[in-house]
Amino acid sequence: GQQVMQIPQYQHVQEGEDFTTYCNSSTTLSNIQWYKQRPGGHPVFLIQLVKSGEVKKQKRLTFQFGEAKKNSSLHITATQTTDVGTYFCAGARAYNFNKFYFGSGTKLNVKP
Amino acid sequence: DTEVTQTPKHLVMGMTNKKSLKCEQHMGHRAMYWYKQKAKKPPELMFVYSYEKLSINESVPSRFSPECPNSSLLNLHLHALQPEDSALYLCASSQERGIAAPANYNEQFFGPGTRLTVL
Numbered sequence: 001g002q003q004v005m006q007i008p009q010y011q012h013v014q015e016g017e018d019f020t021t022y023c024n025s026s027t028t029l030s031n032i033q034w035y036k037q038r039p040g041g042h043p044v045f046l047i048q049l050v051k052s053g054e055v056k057k058q059k060r061l062t063f064q065f066g067e068a069k070k071n072s073s074l075h076i077t078a079t080q081t082t083d084v085g086t087y088f089c090a091g092a093r094a095y096n097f098n099k100f101y102f103g104s105g106t107k108l109n110v111k112p
Numbered sequence: 113d114t115e116v117t118q119t120p121k122h123l124v125m126g127m128t129n130k131k132s133l134k135c136e137q138h139m140g141h142r143a144m145y146w147y148k149q150k151a152k153k154p155p156e157l158m159f160v161y162s163y164e165k166l167s168i169n170e171s172v173p174s175r176f177s178p179e180c181p182n183s184s185l186l187n188l189h190l191h192a193l194q195p196e197d198s199a200l201y202l203c204a205s206s207q208e209r210g211i212a213a214p215a216n217y218n219e220q221f222f223g224p225g226t227r228l229t230v231l
Contacts, residue, residue: 031218033219033220035220035222041224042202042222042223042225043155043202043220043222044222045219045220045221048218048219088154088155090220096168097218098143098160098162098167098168098206098208098218099157099168100220102154102155102156102157103154104154105153105154107152
Protein backbone atom coordinates (compact mmCIF):
# COMPACT_ATOMS: atom_id res chain seq x y z
CA GLY A 1 0.00 0.00 0.00
CA GLN A 2 0.95 3.66 -0.20
CA GLN A 3 3.73 4.46 2.24
CA VAL A 4 3.59 8.26 2.23
CA MET A 5 0.36 10.21 2.08
CA GLN A 6 0.33 13.84 1.00
CA ILE A 7 -2.45 16.42 1.24
CA PRO A 8 -4.03 18.37 -0.24
CA GLN A 9 -4.02 17.04 -3.79
CA TYR A 10 -4.63 20.50 -5.26
CA GLN A 11 -4.45 24.03 -3.92
CA HIS A 12 -5.50 27.17 -5.71
CA VAL A 13 -4.41 30.42 -4.06
CA GLN A 14 -4.39 34.10 -4.87
CA GLU A 15 -0.91 35.56 -5.24
CA GLY A 16 0.25 36.73 -1.83
CA GLU A 17 -1.64 34.06 0.12
CA ASP A 18 0.16 31.36 2.07
CA PHE A 19 0.28 27.67 1.13
CA THR A 20 1.00 24.50 3.09
CA THR A 21 1.33 20.87 2.03
CA TYR A 22 1.57 17.96 4.47
CA CYS A 23 3.14 14.52 4.29
CA ASN A 24 2.40 11.60 6.56
CA SER A 25 4.25 8.31 6.65
CA SER A 26 2.93 5.06 8.08
CA THR A 27 6.43 4.25 9.35
CA THR A 28 9.36 6.16 10.84
CA LEU A 29 11.59 7.75 8.24
CA SER A 30 15.33 8.23 8.24
CA ASN A 31 15.06 11.41 6.23
CA ILE A 32 12.62 13.24 4.05
CA GLN A 33 13.25 15.23 0.91
CA TRP A 34 11.11 17.80 -0.87
CA TYR A 35 10.98 18.29 -4.63
CA LYS A 36 9.26 20.74 -6.95
CA GLN A 37 8.13 19.76 -10.44
CA ARG A 38 7.05 22.49 -12.81
CA PRO A 39 4.47 21.62 -15.51
CA GLY A 40 6.28 19.68 -18.24
CA GLY A 41 9.44 19.54 -16.17
CA HIS A 42 11.26 17.11 -13.94
CA PRO A 43 11.51 17.01 -10.13
CA VAL A 44 14.04 19.45 -8.70
CA PHE A 45 15.45 18.94 -5.21
CA LEU A 46 14.51 21.60 -2.67
CA ILE A 47 15.75 20.33 0.69
CA GLN A 48 16.43 17.34 2.92
CA LEU A 49 15.45 17.01 6.58
CA VAL A 50 17.19 14.47 8.76
CA LYS A 51 16.72 15.33 12.43
CA SER A 52 13.63 14.88 14.57
CA GLY A 53 11.79 18.21 14.91
CA GLU A 54 14.03 19.88 12.35
CA VAL A 55 12.93 23.18 10.80
CA LYS A 56 14.68 24.68 7.79
CA LYS A 57 13.97 27.87 5.89
CA GLN A 58 14.72 28.88 2.33
CA LYS A 59 13.54 32.46 1.79
CA ARG A 60 9.72 32.17 1.76
CA LEU A 61 9.74 28.36 2.17
CA THR A 62 9.70 26.69 5.61
CA PHE A 63 10.16 22.95 5.97
CA GLN A 64 9.43 20.93 9.10
CA PHE A 65 10.11 17.33 10.11
CA GLY A 66 7.95 15.94 12.89
CA GLU A 67 9.28 14.83 16.26
CA ALA A 68 8.42 11.21 15.50
CA LYS A 69 9.94 11.51 12.00
CA LYS A 70 6.68 10.36 10.46
CA ASN A 71 5.37 13.64 9.11
CA SER A 72 6.62 16.73 7.38
CA SER A 73 5.29 19.96 5.99
CA LEU A 74 6.23 22.64 3.50
CA HIS A 75 4.88 26.14 4.03
CA ILE A 76 5.20 28.94 1.49
CA THR A 77 4.62 32.48 2.72
CA ALA A 78 3.17 35.06 0.33
CA THR A 79 3.02 32.88 -2.77
CA GLN A 80 4.17 34.17 -6.14
CA THR A 81 3.27 32.96 -9.63
CA THR A 82 6.74 31.42 -9.87
CA ASP A 83 5.72 28.99 -7.09
CA VAL A 84 3.34 27.20 -9.48
CA GLY A 85 4.08 23.48 -9.76
CA THR A 86 3.65 20.18 -7.98
CA TYR A 87 5.42 19.67 -4.67
CA PHE A 88 6.42 16.16 -3.68
CA CYS A 89 7.82 14.82 -0.46
CA ALA A 90 9.98 11.69 -0.61
CA GLY A 91 10.88 9.69 2.46
CA ALA A 92 13.50 7.01 3.00
CA ARG A 93 14.04 4.51 5.80
CA ALA A 94 17.27 3.95 7.68
CA TYR A 95 17.94 0.46 6.35
CA ASN A 96 17.23 1.38 2.73
CA PHE A 97 18.26 4.99 2.35
CA ASN A 98 18.29 4.92 -1.46
CA LYS A 99 14.69 3.75 -1.69
CA PHE A 100 12.47 6.80 -1.71
CA TYR A 101 8.74 6.67 -1.17
CA PHE A 102 7.22 9.65 -2.94
CA GLY A 103 4.07 11.29 -1.66
CA SER A 104 1.25 11.75 -4.14
CA GLY A 105 2.12 15.42 -4.59
CA THR A 106 0.29 18.71 -4.14
CA LYS A 107 -0.36 20.73 -7.24
CA LEU A 108 -0.20 24.46 -6.49
CA ASN A 109 -1.82 27.01 -8.75
CA VAL A 110 -1.27 30.71 -8.02
CA LYS A 111 -3.63 33.29 -9.53
CA PRO A 112 -2.04 36.69 -10.18
CA ASP B 113 28.57 19.97 -14.27
CA THR B 114 25.44 19.28 -12.21
CA GLU B 115 23.38 17.87 -15.02
CA VAL B 116 21.84 14.50 -15.72
CA THR B 117 21.20 13.99 -19.41
CA GLN B 118 18.75 11.56 -20.95
CA THR B 119 18.24 10.42 -24.53
CA PRO B 120 16.03 10.31 -26.41
CA LYS B 121 13.60 13.03 -25.25
CA HIS B 122 10.69 11.29 -26.93
CA LEU B 123 10.26 7.70 -28.08
CA VAL B 124 7.39 6.01 -29.86
CA MET B 125 7.61 2.25 -30.19
CA GLY B 126 5.50 -0.71 -31.12
CA MET B 127 4.89 -3.63 -28.82
CA THR B 128 7.35 -5.83 -30.70
CA ASN B 129 10.19 -3.30 -30.83
CA LYS B 130 13.41 -3.30 -28.82
CA LYS B 131 14.73 0.08 -27.75
CA SER B 132 17.00 1.56 -25.10
CA LEU B 133 16.87 4.66 -22.94
CA LYS B 134 20.16 6.26 -21.95
CA CYS B 135 21.18 8.34 -18.97
CA GLU B 136 24.51 10.02 -18.21
CA GLN B 137 25.95 12.04 -15.33
CA HIS B 138 29.44 13.37 -14.63
CA MET B 139 29.02 14.42 -11.02
CA GLY B 140 30.82 11.38 -9.65
CA HIS B 141 27.59 10.04 -8.19
CA ARG B 142 27.68 6.33 -7.40
CA ALA B 143 23.92 5.82 -7.02
CA MET B 144 21.70 5.93 -10.10
CA TYR B 145 17.96 5.44 -10.35
CA TRP B 146 15.21 4.74 -12.86
CA TYR B 147 11.74 6.07 -12.12
CA LYS B 148 8.50 5.81 -14.05
CA GLN B 149 6.03 8.70 -13.87
CA LYS B 150 2.49 8.57 -15.21
CA ALA B 151 0.57 11.80 -15.77
CA LYS B 152 -0.52 13.53 -12.54
CA LYS B 153 1.20 10.85 -10.45
CA PRO B 154 4.41 10.85 -8.40
CA PRO B 155 7.60 9.22 -9.66
CA GLU B 156 7.56 5.50 -9.01
CA LEU B 157 10.91 3.85 -8.26
CA MET B 158 11.89 1.04 -10.64
CA PHE B 159 15.60 0.31 -10.11
CA VAL B 160 18.55 1.54 -8.07
CA TYR B 161 22.21 0.97 -8.88
CA SER B 162 24.84 1.45 -6.22
CA TYR B 163 28.50 1.36 -7.31
CA GLU B 164 27.39 -0.10 -10.66
CA LYS B 165 25.58 -2.99 -9.00
CA LEU B 166 21.81 -3.42 -9.01
CA SER B 167 20.73 -2.88 -5.41
CA ILE B 168 16.97 -2.39 -5.73
CA ASN B 169 14.50 -3.87 -8.22
CA GLU B 170 10.96 -2.87 -7.33
CA SER B 171 9.42 -6.01 -8.86
CA VAL B 172 9.60 -4.51 -12.31
CA PRO B 173 8.49 -6.78 -15.19
CA SER B 174 11.34 -8.39 -17.11
CA ARG B 175 10.42 -6.49 -20.28
CA PHE B 176 12.40 -3.66 -18.60
CA SER B 177 16.08 -4.51 -18.28
CA PRO B 178 18.47 -2.06 -16.62
CA GLU B 179 22.20 -1.89 -17.24
CA CYS B 180 24.96 0.18 -15.66
CA PRO B 181 28.04 -0.14 -17.93
CA ASN B 182 30.12 2.29 -15.84
CA SER B 183 29.79 4.84 -13.06
CA SER B 184 28.53 7.56 -15.43
CA LEU B 185 26.06 5.67 -17.57
CA LEU B 186 22.73 4.00 -16.97
CA ASN B 187 20.63 2.29 -19.61
CA LEU B 188 17.12 0.90 -19.64
CA HIS B 189 16.50 -1.73 -22.30
CA LEU B 190 12.91 -2.11 -23.43
CA HIS B 191 11.41 -5.15 -25.13
CA ALA B 192 7.84 -6.25 -25.81
CA LEU B 193 6.31 -3.35 -23.93
CA GLN B 194 2.59 -2.83 -23.41
CA PRO B 195 0.60 0.36 -24.07
CA GLU B 196 0.18 0.81 -20.29
CA ASP B 197 3.98 1.22 -20.09
CA SER B 198 3.62 4.60 -21.79
CA ALA B 199 4.94 7.18 -19.32
CA LEU B 200 7.74 9.61 -18.56
CA TYR B 201 10.88 7.68 -17.61
CA LEU B 202 13.14 9.63 -15.30
CA CYS B 203 16.75 8.92 -14.47
CA ALA B 204 18.30 10.32 -11.31
CA SER B 205 21.65 10.17 -9.58
CA SER B 206 22.94 10.92 -6.09
CA GLN B 207 25.98 10.59 -3.93
CA GLU B 208 26.23 7.44 -1.90
CA ARG B 209 26.06 7.63 1.87
CA GLY B 210 29.44 8.07 3.49
CA ILE B 211 30.90 10.14 0.69
CA ALA B 212 28.53 13.02 1.01
CA ALA B 213 28.09 16.69 1.63
CA PRO B 214 26.94 17.11 5.25
CA ALA B 215 23.51 18.55 4.55
CA ASN B 216 22.31 17.00 1.34
CA TYR B 217 23.62 13.48 1.08
CA ASN B 218 21.65 11.43 -1.42
CA GLU B 219 20.01 14.53 -2.88
CA GLN B 220 18.72 13.23 -6.18
CA PHE B 221 19.44 15.06 -9.41
CA PHE B 222 16.83 14.19 -12.01
CA GLY B 223 17.27 14.19 -15.75
CA PRO B 224 14.63 15.75 -18.03
CA GLY B 225 13.14 12.34 -18.78
CA THR B 226 12.20 10.33 -21.85
CA ARG B 227 8.53 10.49 -22.80
CA LEU B 228 7.70 7.00 -24.02
CA THR B 229 4.63 6.07 -26.04
CA VAL B 230 3.92 2.41 -26.74
CA LEU B 231 1.50 1.77 -29.58
